[in-house]
Amino acid sequence: MVNLRELIKDKKRIVVKIGSSSLQHKETGDMDYIRLEKLVRELSDIRNQGKDVILVTSGAIAAGKKAVGITEIKSESNSHAMAVKQACSAIGQARLMMTYNKLFSEYNQVSAQILMTKNTIVDNLNRYNAHNTFTELLAMGVIPVVNENDTVATYEIEIGDNDTLSAIVAALVDADLLILLSDIDGLYTDDPRKNKDAKFIDLVEEITPELMEMGKASTGSGVGTGGMSTKLIAAKIATASGADMVIANSEDIGVLHRIMNGKNIGTLFASNKDDNFDLVGFVENLHK
Numbered sequence: 001m002v003n004l005r006e007l008i009k010d011k012k013r014i015v016v017k018i019g020s021s022s023l024q025h026k027e028t029g030d031m032d033y034i035r036l037e038k039l040v041r042e043l044s045d046i047r048n049q050g051k052d053v054i055l056v057t058s059g060a061i062a063a064g065k066k067a068v069g070i071t072e073i074k075s076e077s078n079s080h081a082m083a084v085k086q087a088c089s090a091i092g093q094a095r096l097m098m099t100y101n102k103l104f105s106e107y108n109q110v111s112a113q114i115l116m117t118k119n120t121i122v123d124n125l126n127r128y129n130a131h132n133t134f135t136e137l138l139a140m141g142v143i144p145v146v147n148e149n150d151t152v153a154t155y156e157i158e159i160g161d162n163d164t165l166s167a168i169v170a171a172l173v174d175a176d177l178l179i180l181l182s183d184i185d186g187l188y189t190d191d192p193r194k195n196k197d198a199k200f201i202d203l204v205e206e207i208t209p210e211l212m213e214m215g216k217a218s219t220g221s222g223v224g225t226g227g228m229s230t231k232l233i234a235a236k237i238a239t240a241s242g243a244d245m246v247i248a249n250s251e252d253i254g255v256l257h258r259i260m261n262g263k264n265i266g267t268l269f270a271s272n273k274d275d276n277f278d279l280v281g282f283v284e285n286l287h288k
């Protein structure tokens with residue numbers, strides 16, 4: 001039998017997603033620079049091996065809130081609260097990018113910012129343009145840093161969470177590996193924080209309806225928008241478009257090079273390319 005973990009060593013185009021809860025200190029909500037720096041060093045090293053690297057990062061809203069001293073944004077259904085969230089994102093995205101640019105340049109890498117919404121995929125011209133931009137950046141050896149364009153994305157046009165966004169990016173650029181760095185080790189049969197008998201699953205070869213059911217339990221972190229169910233949606237998109245996906249714990253960012261070295265870390269969802277998979281239709285129907 002082929003060792004799927006060994007095959008990861010040969011992956012060429014890698015998308016890495018990191019969530020807000022992994023980028024900030026729990027106690028204060030301020031940025032965790034040590035972790036950010038380690039992330040940038042790991043990604044730069046993967047790039048130095050001649051692989052294409054894309055980072056999907058959250059943390060814009062969290063950084064913006066912190067900058068202007070907002071601790072809580074009440075219900076987003078209220079239009080003022082939505083505007084506050086969008087303003088925080090505008091502030092925070094610039095800060096986040098400034099930090100990434102600074103760190104990437106210390107490791108001699110060029111990074112670029114790409115902000116997307118649902119329309120980037122659903123609209124043919126937008127999708128074509130986004131695809132060309134990614135392709136060109138990767139050909140230049142640049143590391144694209146992607147987030148949702150929260151400043152313009154309201155409910156109708158938002159993807160809504162960066163797990164799904166990262167899988168959409170992986171599909172758009174024909175990546176062969178997506179790594180989701182999260183605050184959980186991977187997929188369990190139940191929420192391990194609530195059920196001590198929950199078993200860890202290290203390999204998923206097929207995403208069944210029962211599995212989707214298992215993911216309903218959320219990670220329960222107070223920041224970011226992803227729980228296990230968004231990770232399973234991401235796994236569906238990524239594997240159907242021909243990429244493997246790994247969920248791993250961001251507690252130690254060093255898992256990145258160990259995963260790339262074929263170590264059995266986190267949960268691996270094996271790619272299962274489906275030529276009938278309709279990315280545009282899937283994205284169009286998100287939240288419907």
Ligand code: GLU
Pocket residue numbers: 019020057058059060061062147148150160161162163223224225226
């Ligand atoms: N786009 C949001 C931000 O950067 C986060 C979305 C998510 O965490 O999934 O703050």
